Amino acid sequence: MVKELSVVGKRVPLVDAQARVTGTAKYTTDIQLEGMLYGKILKSPYAHAKIVSIDTSKAEALPGVKLTLTYRDVPKIQYVSNPQTVGIADMYVLEDEVRCVGDEVALVVAESEDVAREATKLVDIKYETLPAVFDPEEAIKPEAPKVHTGSESNILSTTVEEWGDLEKGFGEADVIQEDTIKVQRVSPVPLEPHACVATWDKSGNLTVWETTQIPFGARQWLSKILDVPLNKIRIISRYVGGAFGGKNDVSRYLFLAALASRKAHKPVKIVYNREDEFLLAPTRHPMVFDVKIGAKNDGAITAMQIKAIVDTGNIASVGPAQTAVLPFLGIVPQYIHPNFKYEGYCVYTNYLNSGSYRGWGAPEISFAIESVLSTIAQKLDIDPIEFRLKNIIPDPGGAASVSLQECVTKGTEKIGWYEKWKGYVTPVEVNGSKKRGIGMALTKHDYGIGLSSAIVKINEDGSVHFLTGTMDPGTGSNTSQAQLVAEELKVPLENVTVTNTDTETTPYDLGSYGSRTMCAGGTVAKAAAAEAKHKLFEIAAPMLDVTSDALDIGDGRVFISAEPEKGVSIAEVASKSVIIGEASGSVLPETSALQSLGAQFAEVEVDTETGQVEVLKMVAVHDVGKAINPECVEGQIVGCIKQGIGYALSEEFIRDPKTGATLNPSYLDYEVYSWLDMPKIDCIIVETTDPHRLTPYGCRGVGEPPLTTPHTAIINAIHNAIGIRFKELPVTPDKVLRALGKA
Amino acid sequence: MPEEKQESGEILRREFSKDTDSVIGEAKVPTYVCHYCSAEFDTLDAIKAHIEAEHAVEGSLATEEGLIRLTVNGETHELNIEPEWTLADVLREKLKLTGTKVACNEGTCGACTVLIDGKPILSCMTLAIECEGKQVETIEELAEGGQLHPIMEAFIEHHGVQCGFCTPGQIMSTKALLERNPNPTEEEVKEALSGNLCICGCQPKIIESVLAAAKKIKET
Numbered sequence A: 001m002v003k004e005l006s007v008v009g010k011r012v013p014l015v016d017a018q019a020r021v022t023g024t025a026k027y028t029t030d031i032q033l034e035g036m037l038y039g040k041i042l043k044s045p046y047a048h049a050k051i052v053s054i055d056t057s058k059a060e061a062l063p064g065v066k067l068t069l070t071y072r073d074v075p076k077i078q079y080v081s082n083p084q085t086v087g088i089a090d091m092y093v094l095e096d097e098v099r100c101v102g103d104e105v106a107l108v109v110a111e112s113e114d115v116a117r118e119a120t121k122l123v124d125i126k127y128e129t130l131p132a133v134f135d136p137e138e139a140i141k142p143e144a145p146k147v148h149t150g151s152e153s154n155i156l157s158t159t160v161e162e163w164g165d166l167e168k169g170f171g172e173a174d175v176i177q178e179d180t181i182k183v184q185r186v187s188p189v190p191l192e193p194h195a196c197v198a199t200w201d202k203s204g205n206l207t208v209w210e211t212t213q214i215p216f217g218a219r220q221w222l223s224k225i226l227d228v229p230l231n232k233i234r235i236i237s238r239y240v241g242g243a244f245g246g247k248n249d250v251s252r253y254l255f256l257a258a259l260a261s262r263k264a265h266k267p268v269k270i271v272y273n274r275e276d277e278f279l280l281a282p283t284r285h286p287m288v289f290d291v292k293i294g295a296k297n298d299g300a301i302t303a304m305q306i307k308a309i310v311d312t313g314n315i316a317s318v319g320p321a322q323t324a325v326l327p328f329l330g331i332v333p334q335y336i337h338p339n340f341k342y343e344g345y346c347v348y349t350n351y352l353n354s355g356s357y358r359g360w361g362a363p364e365i366s367f368a369i370e371s372v373l374s375t376i377a378q379k380l381d382i383d384p385i386e387f388r389l390k391n392i393i394p395d396p397g398g399a400a401s402v403s404l405q406e407c408v409t410k411g412t413e414k415i416g417w418y419e420k421w422k423g424y425v426t427p428v429e430v431n432g433s434k435k436r437g438i439g440m441a442l443t444k445h446d447y448g449i450g451l452s453s454a455i456v457k458i459n460e461d462g463s464v465h466f467l468t469g470t471m472d473p474g475t476g477s478n479t480s481q482a483q484l485v486a487e488e489l490k491v492p493l494e495n496v497t498v499t500n501t502d503t504e505t506t507p508y509d510l511g512s513y514g515s516r517t518m519c520a521g522g523t524v525a526k527a528a529a530a531e532a533k534h535k536l537f538e539i540a541a542p543m544l545d546v547t548s549d550a551l552d553i554g555d556g557r558v559f560i561s562a563e564p565e566k567g568v569s570i571a572e573v574a575s576k577s578v579i580i581g582e583a584s585g586s587v588l589p590e591t592s593a594l595q596s597l598g599a600q601f602a603e604v605e606v607d608t609e610t611g612q613v614e615v616l617k618m619v620a621v622h623d624v625g626k627a628i629n630p631e632c633v634e635g636q637i638v639g640c641i642k643q644g645i646g647y648a649l650s651e652e653f654i655r656d657p658k659t660g661a662t663l664n665p666s667y668l669d670y671e672v673y674s675w676l677d678m679p680k681i682d683c684i685i686v687e688t689t690d691p692h693r694l695t696p697y698g699c700r701g702v703g704e705p706p707l708t709t710p711h712t713a714i715i716n717a718i719h720n721a722i723g724i725r726f727k728e729l730p731v732t733p734d735k736v737l738r739a740l741g742k743a
Numbered sequence B: 001m002p003e004e005k006q007e008s009g010e011i012l013r014r015e016f017s018k019d020t021d022s023v024i025g026e027a028k029v030p031t032y033v034c035h036y037c038s039a040e041f042d043t044l045d046a047i048k049a050h051i052e053a054e055h056a057v058e059g060s061l062a063t064e065e066g067l068i069r070l071t072v073n074g075e076t077h078e079l080n081i082e083p084e085w086t087l088a089d090v091l092r093e094k095l096k097l098t099g100t101k102v103a104c105n106e107g108t109c110g111a112c113t114v115l116i117d118g119k120p121i122l123s124c125m126t127l128a129i130e131c132e133g134k135q136v137e138t139i140e141e142l143a144e145g146g147q148l149h150p151i152m153e154a155f156i157e158h159h160g161v162q163c164g165f166c167t168p169g170q171i172m173s174t175k176a177l178l179e180r181n182p183n184p185t186e187e188e189v190k191e192a193l194s195g196n197l198c199i200c201g202c203q204p205k206i207i208e209s210v211l212a213a214a215k216k217i218k219e220t
Helices: A017-021 A057-061 A113-120 A166-172 A215-226 A252-264 A274-280 A319-328 A362-379 A384-391 A399-415 A477-489 A517-544 A570-574 A630-649 A710-722 A733-739 B013-021 B044-054 B087-094 B139-146 B150-157 B167-180 B186-193 B203-219
Strands: A037-043 A049-055 A065-069 A104-110 A124-129 A155-163 A175-183 A195-200 A206-210 A233-236 A268-271 A287-295 A301-313 A340-348 A429-431 A434-446 A451-458 A464-468 A496-500 A551-554 A557-560 A563-569 A579-586 A595-607 A613-623 A680-686 B067-072 B075-080 B113-116 B119-122 B135-137
Touching (some): A037 A113, A037 A252, A037 A274, A057 A065, A057 A113, A065 A113, A065 A252, A104 A252, A155 A319, A166 A287, A166 A301, A195 A252, A206 A215, A206 A252, A215 A233, A252 A268, A287 A362, A301 A319, A301 A362, A319 A340, A319 A362, A362 A384, A362 A710, A384 A399, A384 A434, A399 A434, A434 A710, A464 A477, A464 A517, A477 A496, A477 A517, A517 A551, A517 A563, A517 A570, A557 A570, A563 A570, A595 A710, A613 A710, A630 A680, A630 A710, A630 B203, A710 A733, B113 B167, B119 B167, B139 B167, B150 B167, B167 B186, B167 B203, B186 B203
Parallel strands (some): A037 A268, A206 A233, A301 A340, B067 B135
Antiparallel strands (some): A049 A124, A155 A340, A195 A206, A195 A268, A287 A301, A434 A595, A451 A464, A451 A579, A551 A557, A557 A563, A595 A613, B113 B119, B113 B135
16 A cells, blocks of 8 residues: 655755745855954966975065965875775875966965955966966877876876677678767856865864865865864865855865964865856866767667767866766667777866766767767668667666656657657758757666765654755755655654754765765665654554554654554654664665666757857656655756756857966856746656665656756757757857858 | 037937937947936946936945945944945945855856845945945845745745855845836846846746745735
8 A cells, every 4th residue: 555645746845945045044155253264275377387486475474464375384195186086196285386277376364355365466486387288189199298297198097998899890880970079168157156164173173164065075085184083073064055066076275274274273264256166166077079880770789989088187086987987877878789899088188177067977978979879860861769769778668668768758749849850951940040950869877876874863842853964055955855754754844854964963975966865865864764763663662552563653643553543642752762763875776776767859949140049948858766856856957957058059168279278267258048048948757666766765866867968959959950960069159150151 | 519409508319429420430429327226328427427416325424434334124334344345245244144145256147136225236246335325135134023025935935946045136136126017027037137147047946936926925
């Protein structure tokens, strides 16, 4: 008998909406402490240089300046900026070598931001400029200038995966398509900039407020670099104004703030200004893909060969880890390719820090592969949807196939695919210079793994306190996880208070990334609540003269299932003992258990006079297994699509080819989509069940899957409208006009 | 030309442009718009004179060294500030009203939006000293005494918020919109909020929230 769910699956308001909406929520940038000092980062003007000398005396002499930190004042311990990368350590807190325009050189700490900023101009530095390389296709060459002086090569890591027989596979193909696909650097540019406030107490305990997705990872790194045990470090990351993967690294400012605070015996706050945010925050990796795919006339793929150059910028971060798994991300592994070779090269360049950004390689490689496959399908004159479904049925008749088919069916219906599609290069409609086209793409994304834990306490009055290490940057994880707890204990959601992301009080969580907060974090939340319930039953059982398996819970009571009128209030039970439920663990992936499948459809209008591409409509259908809070799920889908449209059409870093300086480090010139350009987005939630699913109510992650497809669907739609296949993003108006021979 | 001047001494705009029509390649005269009352002026001097005459307040303490009286949410504070401090910094650092967020500090995102005499203004691009004698309203006013403004209720009920960093600015712009246009269309909402960047993607839900707020306000 399936019980009716009382709060799971409901569009309940966010538990912390009031705090955010009234402005009372304290973000890191809002933290103000007694005697607090302000740190400003001095950034390198050169793409590559050795610091020959650095004299901070004039800066320190400016009234109001408390101290400065240079490479001479920081621990000489090498580390890597992201815990997902193992076996590599390539950076120091500060060094005497800078490797990109914007690289951190020194910290100035003063009584006010204004004074600190003025003082940075007084730091006297003599640089010896070194040759620099910005293009990853140049940097990979053996003769290229070395980004890390003294290294033999700019290739940080190489991954080769192969099976079958490529030559045989291509030999069997009726059609072969070879293309080079390039994707650009983009940044999530969250509204709240990176910020941290560090303060020490007299016993040597460090407290840091930081805008981080990985407070426990940050704590580990601080412990290592500062040589302080974990139990003397507290990281708080309660409210963060957007993250999207960009706050997933452990950045230099964290160590600098802690070191400066220790030296000054005062709290130190460092906030990136908008230029800092563009130059220092992790971005998506630019990538160059050489793709060769062979297929038979019936559309079956016979061979696939991929070479990827991944531009990791001047630091490793997650570059090697991502490069190693690229062909296993997104929809790519679903395409049956019995003969396969992948070569991935993670390459340093003297440019910005590539790191994690929503999708983590899947949007990049999915686009590359799907672009080539679209061309093959066109050459074979096979309908694009039919071609894809033919090649990516992972388990015919099984859960994943059912899921994908449902997503495709609902999506084609909503956008009117079959009424509008007239063939690959026949536009849907032509109005003067404006041509309309439609395109689609499919997605599959894995998620959910890694260690999480949760605590559920039931107070003596029956009210519930839920503690989670999951950081909620706006995804609504606080609410969705609390819904799981409330459902388990059958209490109203208002009876559950949530404390999140404080390493002193909330238990360990790997981090809010990888679309894992509901699958991993939610699993332990539900389990912790279940354990608390079990403890209630154990205490209540003798009170009601039954065994605990005869009991049930609801309406604030523990009662005998067979005789519901016989029961005691939760408060009565909880006041007899201490009721704490806890759970920890790692959600283990099983076949198809953790896949998030979906389909997206785009309708665009290309103005062949101006080159402008307008996205008229997007339809996104995603199987989330169970939408714990459909509002939060739809919020993730819309946010992903917005970022995907920018990725396809407008977002990019513009770099001076000679100096390596970024020319557009502001919202004015880095073009994100917002109010007046966003299309109508139809979100359709699909909930198919999978008997193997190990997650709460079968839920699947949705933070990233909707960003693996929108750009592909849009580029396909542009192709449908004007018959041009763009192989480099973003597709800006000048590129459209050039392709049309009009510029 | 002198005979074409009006008695008031003003040269009519169309007379001026009639003259420029005959000059090839002359640059168009820029229009200066007063951000307090939207009056338009052709020269910088003219708009400066207008602001001093119409919008400066008598009995101002601004002439004394660094002292100003700043009225925020109905309460007047006497503050000693530097002339170059922005209103955003003074609100957040001096008055501890951190509801107003600073995201870009260069006037490109709208997160710092407050109302000055009912008009939505970027507080990071406004000097605190120019706010003397004006009514400054921040997000904190809409939740005064624990009572939530209908706009706030609507944003909560209709999920107009994800990370929340843009939200105070969105709400202040919404308040200004609904006060001048209680029945906005979806297009009018987009236009009014187009200066408030949202990175998370709440735009569709914010529209829903604003339209719901309009309805709520009408019903009260």
